[in-house]
Amino acid sequence: MSSIIAQTLDPPATLTSPSEIEIAARHASRRRRQIVVAARIGILVAVLAGWELGARSGVIDPFFFASPSGIAEQIWTWVTEGTSQGPLWEQILVTMEETVLGFLIGAAGGVVCGIVLGRNRLLADIFSTYIKVANSIPRVVLGSIFIIALGLGMASKVALAVVMVFFVVFANAFQGVREADRAMIANAQILGASSYQITRTVIIPSAMSWILASLHVSFGFALVGAVVGEFLGAKKGVGLLISTAQGSFNADGVFAAMVILAVLALVVEGLITLVENRLVKWRPVPFDGH
Amino acid sequence: MTPAPLPSAPASGPAIELVDVTRRFVTPDAKVMTALRDFTMTVERGEFVCVVGPTGCGKSTTLNLVTGLARPNVGEVRVFGRPITGISPDIGFVFQADALFPWRSVLDNVAAGPVFRGMRKAEAHDKARDWIDRVGLKRFEQHYPHQLSGGMRKRVALAQTFINEPKILLLDEPFSALDIQTRTLMQDELLGLWSDARASVIFVTHDLEEAIAMADKVYVLTAGPATVKSVYTIDLPRPRVTAEIRYEPAFVDYARLIWNDLREEVQRSHNQASAAAAA
Ligand SMILES: Nc1ncnc2c1ncn2[C@@H]1O[C@H](COP(=O)(O)OP(=O)(O)OP(=O)(O)O)[C@@H](O)[C@H]1O
């Protein structure tokens, strides 16, 4: 990488005009991207090939650790013939619905509570102890309670996803509000902003990068909440798929469900990044930005 | 600029008065610390007052009292003859640190004040364009603050403040982070804007020459707790060009006179700091 930077900064002496230097720099950065993509694909292929070879030659026991071809076959079967609990897309839809609902509710609640407590010192002092206590409970345990209270349907999974998301987002929003620059707030006040205008035009934007950072992590948490909830007891969903496969010692099935979850998580992560880039276009580009 | 006073402002009398003001802080270790003591100061309408004093003596505290962001423990602060209740719309404040909104373009930064005060956005933008033009940043309307140089950001801050047409202008070491050349340019620019707007100004600085070049009156403060040590009336002709005025014999005389006064306080403040560090 350093050599590529050196290339961009010190073009060969033959390049004299700015346009030539620009073209050379563009070439260099395209070449770098190509190298990165090629290396990523190469590593993936190597790992899968090694795994498959190991499984076929008996070094890895496919009964416990599955094999790429077995996983692919399992996914194919699910896609074409459906799962034991109904069509695959239905399982995915149910899990995504729980995840997205839990994520939205948890994130909205976290943001609102974070901003309210961040803006109000008295409330923050009163509630901080309770929040610490609630936060220290291993949240997965709450899953059992939710299932007892809310039943095997969607509500218990959404509730678990909500608590998984809420605390992360809350903590970040709260911190973001507290870090808001005092001089900037005073400036807005003197320019004539009301307390509501300050919250909307100073506090929320300055907490925004904290909040967005937490949204990245917490979508994964929401997915964990939904899947664990399904694990503990459900009628549908990818989590149920995993626990069914586990019950019949179907390692391929467990891995296949994992692959599906990973793809879902990556797609949503990409969407969040897109939204983030639109929301914080004012931010200076990091030196090593892609 | 409409020189006609608003109905809220009585037609005569000084613009700003601090009368026997004392301001104390409770420090984090629960001790009481006096920042200002028996502080009295008057700024006439349209007057440009500079305040110099050793670092940490209480200059920023003085300005905060005038904005209404802070209240005096003893004494009274009056603006246009009225005691201060909350933040007055007549006041503009240029901060020492960067206080622009980094997520807003130059245009939206400058338009912020009028929009906060209820002006329609399109109208505020028109007004903002006019002010951006006046501070020489026409091509940078759509830039974000991080894409500007330090001097350009200060220009945006001036436009952001002047667009509200403040009758009272407070500046807290606004140019101290700039290099000498840019600073001189900004001083002239500020004097130009001020002579159009005829606002009453308190300009805090640690740079004595800057103070003399710009001010009608220079207040020298004592080391903390700050009181007024002495007041000098600067009788130099206007309009002034700050880069040239420093070579006038009268300017040099003022500088020597006031520095003799200030030096004692700087020395005292330094001794206090060393004593505190040793304790
Ligand atoms: N919120 C606060 N709580 C406690 N002490 C404070 C607070 N604000 C200011 N002080 C103290 O009051 C004194 C005066 O502070 P002030 O900021 O007015 O100094 P200054 O003259 O503006 O200094 P400088 O030239 O370095 O900006 C300092 O000793 C400072 O420690």
Ligand SMILES: [Mg+2]
């Ligand atoms: Mg200060």
